[in-house]
Amino acid sequence: DDIEKSLRNNELVVGRLALYILALKSSCHDLESVHLTHNEMESLLIHLKKEMEEEKQNIAFGHRPKTSYYQYSLGILALCVSGVRVSTHVSQKLIHAVEHRQLKHGESSCVDSHAVAGMALQCLKDEGIAVKDNAELDRALATIKQRLLDSKRADGHMGNEFSTGLAVQALMAMGSQMEECGSKQTYHNPMAISQVLPALHQRTYLHLKSQECRSENEVLPSHGQVSLQVEVVKSSGASSVFLHVPRGSSLFEALNLLQDKQTGFTFNTEDSLWGPFLSVVNEERALQKNDRRYWHISSVGNSLTQGIKDYKIDLSQKITVKNTGY
Structure with a gap:
């Protein structure tokens, strides 16, 4: 309802729509069958792709997305793990932003944005989705990885308590070996929990690409x-x-x-x-x-x-x- 209300007000919903798509995919929904109420001919994925094109234009003319690079990265990630081709022009805008230190909050580097950007770009690399320059993609991933590692505090958190889950996910997605650990932090917010839980189980949002879905009537495998x-x-x-x-x-x-x-x-x-x-x-x-x-x-x-x-x-x-x- 919140997304539909924003759409009626002609607002961009890139981040919320991307998170909704990731949640539906994690629950084994058929994304092609889920449509927006105001336009039943348009699936969520098609609408997200249209909004990403609009954001690409905002970056081209205004030098930044209308929403944020965090939401822009979420959009690429949601499309990629759902098997939707991402335009090279859309991905290039994110690669360029990483190289030119545009993923920041005020004057500080934004750990959350770097983490989601890392997973989004790693997904493109893993899926073999064409980008403008593969070497440039590799440099962007290396840059993100180093910035995340540099954000680690003495208490083990990266950025802050609420960005650590995404940062750990991103580092694992980019090939870093992370020690299994518990968290002494208590989280009550559903968003924070959804970011931390995968990391605690040594998984990332990229695992949604290969998630095995079963019918309700299928007997799950077990030991013995x-x-x-x-x-x-x-x-x-x-x-x-x-x-x-x-x-x-x-x-x-x-x-x-x-x-x-x-x-x-x-x-x-x-x-x-x-x-x-x-x-x-x-x-x-x-x-x-x-x-x-x-x-x-x-x-x-x-x-x-x-x-x-x-x-x-x-x-x-x-x-x-x-x-x-x-």
Whole structure:
């Protein structure tokens, strides 16, 4: 809503739009299917590319972007990790800014801007996206790397507490080996957290390029298998099936795996605010409000206190699904 409001006021939203795109990509959304409300024919990526062209013109005539080089760098980064070609004229403006020390806040070098610029330019290099001069790109990356290293304080932070996460990400993206470390700083702001968490896990925004996305129904890989017995108690009697599932699978994933194996087990769910719940098992419905019935689920005799998507199967066990009245 904030982005849409700014667009209605003819304001540039390069940085916010780039961050929104990065967030959507990290959540495995199909970016081509996400459109702006005010123009449903234009995807977020297309609009960002248009705004980057406008910013390029602002730099050409006003010698700086209308927003900032931090936002300009975010725009290049978001386009690059999303697999969108970045114009050589757009990338050249950032390379030129690095070489001529234009990434600064007042008279001080801006660590945040250098960090995002480093990741953006490294992404272009990694993806083989054409730039005006490859040697110039390498010099810009080397310059950014050195400036980030020079920003390190005695307490280990780079720039300040809130720029360190981005700086560490950038250095890792540019090939520096960073020691694994914890942070004594407490962060409450979502923006700060989103910058620090990847660094703490030895990852960077560039990992979004190769992120593996899975469907909700796909069983995640895990270490080892556990045996599972699923007993279904219908009004006509009980039956059991057995299978092995990856350790750590959710009950929902296990039931899907069981159904896919064509063992004679079938189920359907209905959605609720607390997640999906069983409605039909082996062609018997137990979700009739008038009959006041439901599928009661227990593990080794103990009622589950979590939903089927939240309950994890870490040990071999027997799950009982019983048509129950209340």
